Amino acid sequence: MSKNNSTSKHIIILGGGFAGLWAAKELGKKGQYQVTVIDRNNYHLFQPLLYQVASAGLEPEQISYPLRGTFRKMPNVEFRMAEVTGLDLDHKALITDVGRIKYDGLIIALGSVTNFFGVPGAKKYAFSLKNAEDAIDIRNHILSCFEYAQYESDPDLRNQLLTFTVVGGGPTGIEYVGALAELVHTSLRRDFSELAKEDIKIILIEGEDEPLSGFPEKLQMYTMKKLEKLGVQGCYKQHVVQVDVDKVTLNSGEAIPTRTVIWTAGIRGNKVAERMGMPLGKAKRIITTPELNLADHPEVFVAGDIALPMDGDKLIPGPTVAPNAIQQGTLAAQNLANFFEDKELSPFSYFDKGSLATIGRSSAVVHLGKLKITGFFAWITWLIIHLLYLIGFRNRLIVLINWGFEYLLYERGVRLIMPKTKDTIPSEKTDEYDSSSIEGAALNKRSAE
Amino acid sequence: MSKNNSTSKHIIILGGGFAGLWAAKELGKKGQYQVTVIDRNNYHLFQPLLYQVASAGLEPEQISYPLRGTFRKMPNVEFRMAEVTGLDLDHKALITDVGRIKYDGLIIALGSVTNFFGVPGAKKYAFSLKNAEDAIDIRNHILSCFEYAQYESDPDLRNQLLTFTVVGGGPTGIEYVGALAELVHTSLRRDFSELAKEDIKIILIEGEDEPLSGFPEKLQMYTMKKLEKLGVQGCYKQHVVQVDVDKVTLNSGEAIPTRTVIWTAGIRGNKVAERMGMPLGKAKRIITTPELNLADHPEVFVAGDIALPMDGDKLIPGPTVAPNAIQQGTLAAQNLANFFEDKELSPFSYFDKGSLATIGRSSAVVHLGKLKITGFFAWITWLIIHLLYLIGFRNRLIVLINWGFEYLLYERGVRLIMPKTKDTIPSEKTDEYDSSSIEGAALNKRSAE
The missing domain is CATH 3.50.50.100 (FAD/NAD(P)-binding domain)
Structure with a gap:
């Protein structure tokens, strides 16, 4: 593995979203660390424009960028596509669908999922x-x-x-x-x-x-x-x-x-955090110190939507948006380096742009x-x-x-039902449809659920 | 249905590929017919560039065009997204997943599927x-x-x-x-x-x-x-x-x-042709007259990859490529109009461009x-x-x-594993992966089949 150096500290960044990517960029400048970014997808997704994909205005490919492409320029950063299933905090090992991976430092930037607040259905x-x-x-x-x-x-x-x-x-x-x-x-x-x-x-x-x-x-x-x-x-x-x-x-x-x-x-922390046995706060986000690491495991940092930085009982404010994730990812990387170098860590505060x-x-x-x-x-x-x-x-x-x-x-170009991954299930009605009286009946996929 | 006129002949075109689309363009010029194009997808796919999608060079959206967009300019042509399941030749009705649809004239342009020639596996x-x-x-x-x-x-x-x-x-x-x-x-x-x-x-x-x-x-x-x-x-x-x-x-x-x-x-005719009870020849393609219609049902025409025009026992030559489909689609539309107008039909011959x-x-x-x-x-x-x-x-x-x-x-932009519709199934191996010896094991999806 040419990108790895067996004597340097190994840092794992979990997630290639805004927080993870900016953490990687920060550590990419510090050649003394060996960094592995892990994501279940092989690309960074620009979530702020996702709604334009859902409204047929943009192709999903155009708001995605291959993570390996970004890391080509950073000799000490490598990418690995894997799904995280758990964490062994005591042995400093991440458990993934492709095996255990050891780390010296960890940045958890797994992002958030939709919060349905338990509303039935x-x-x-x-x-x-x-x-x-x-x-x-x-x-x-x-x-x-x-x-x-x-x-x-x-x-x-x-x-x-x-x-x-x-x-x-x-x-x-x-x-x-x-x-x-x-x-x-x-x-x-x-x-x-x-x-x-x-x-x-x-x-x-x-x-x-x-x-x-x-x-x-x-x-x-x-x-x-x-x-x-x-x-x-x-x-x-x-x-x-x-x-x-x-x-x-x-x-x-x-x-x-x-x-x-x-x-x-609404959003809530990624469910993987629960399986990892993390200290969870409001909306299942991971409670961190003001410096964004875990009180019991100072080598583990958390950044982005999944982080809930607390100063004692007091929440450190910041919205769950891209600029906050970028700021936290950058600080988590700097603080982790400072931690390894026995320097003082800086507390997080959100700079509202x-x-x-x-x-x-x-x-x-x-x-x-x-x-x-x-x-x-x-x-x-x-x-x-x-x-x-x-x-x-x-x-x-x-x-x-x-x-x-x-x-x-005044046109949306991507009016394409593609790829067809779910079947559309028609109803049993088979009304006659001819040239003078056009009728038909179909229910969409969701009718069958 | 503003696009329909109850006194005019209703023509169904099955398939929005090259043959179907060019047939529709031809009939779009003849306002006296009411035309319905049926396809399971809501877009025309430019198959000649499909291999560039499969090699991460192009987005699939860029070689697709919404069929409704094309037919906006043709007041007598409408589109309907449906899956064809059968054909009632005697009652001139198409059977689809959204009901029966009657026709006066039919152009079958369903295209081809891969021919595995029965090779095991x-x-x-x-x-x-x-x-x-x-x-x-x-x-x-x-x-x-x-x-x-x-x-x-x-x-x-x-x-x-x-x-x-x-x-x-x-x-x-x-x-x-x-x-x-x-x-x-x-x-x-x-x-x-x-x-x-x-x-x-x-x-x-x-x-x-x-x-x-x-x-x-x-x-x-x-x-x-x-x-x-x-x-x-x-x-x-x-x-x-x-x-x-x-x-x-x-x-x-x-x-x-x-x-x-x-x-x-290799290719073979779309399997729907079998379910329709069509006369099938080599590679399950539909045998037609030299004028591209069925001998027993002159109101039914066939064009494109699925057509096998025969002059008696003799095959009328032509490769299964886009130009041939375009030529056949155009001729099928002209001949169908001639059939309704009691004019003479022209035999097909492939013009090699x-x-x-x-x-x-x-x-x-x-x-x-x-x-x-x-x-x-x-x-x-x-x-x-x-x-x-x-x-x-x-x-x-x-x-x-x-x-x-x-x-x-020297770059391919679409190096994205997206959307993830199939699970990637890892093997049971969980080799230790740490900063000095990186090992892991994963099998792809196909290993589980």
């Missing part, structure tokens, strides 16, 4: 939007709903197929619901010209009074108005109490008939300190920042081309 | 390269082989994982084996820098003396030399007698240890009448023709960018 019937497979599933599902709805003779089923609900009015929910409304009312209504605008319902369900909780009120009001203009129906001050195959039920008792529930309402969210074309909100921008300029700011953080020049170029086409032609 | 263990899912599977499999091989301690298994065989030396086999050799010896050897060139074997198995049977000898010799230069080992005058999970056995008795067998050696195949960068063979070109100019010809036939300006632009990057940087 949510895990089974609602879609997550956390990884590439999720986004492809959602895109394929929504396009299939339209394909089946067009020839569906049962008006109730047709209504379910053409009603799309998004749960959670945070930045992810807002960005997705805006992109979905644009996909539906531009590209898809041209593809399915028989469908009337009022046949299609797009509904945002949010527990607070307004979307984008935590943003200044001015930006919230702007967002609300923009969503309305895009044809998104807002169900505010409501939360979901149950999800079924054909409806979502709110705490008011109202049941919305739908085949599509996209759940963006601002928050931003886009709401359809030419619209966004940017909140940076006292600065609150909305509209076209905010949207351009959003575009530039996302392009800059996207990895790979080729990816940037192709994303830019896709955005250009979208902007000029 | 081939269907189970060899990969097809016929649709988007196939290509994604192959790409994911090959990248996974490298991921597992790098840490595999068993030398036999490692050798199997790093030996790649392609069966069939026709244009598809040649183009794929060339692209695979380039992927492996440029991008992947930079990603897996510990692997030596001689660790990796790429083997072409072909029954004839030379590759590209049917091409002039000069072009065959050029191809052979080019393949050798790319590091492809040729097994000529050999055919496969058995495929197992860990080897492929030739008629000479030689067994090549491998986990990867890509089967490009030439054959071409590329063999890695800057190399191709072009055969057009007496013209036989090889090398850079042939390669440029190949590039231009493929770009022109690809549908969608955005697709062309992005494919061109990918080719540019590939050419300039």
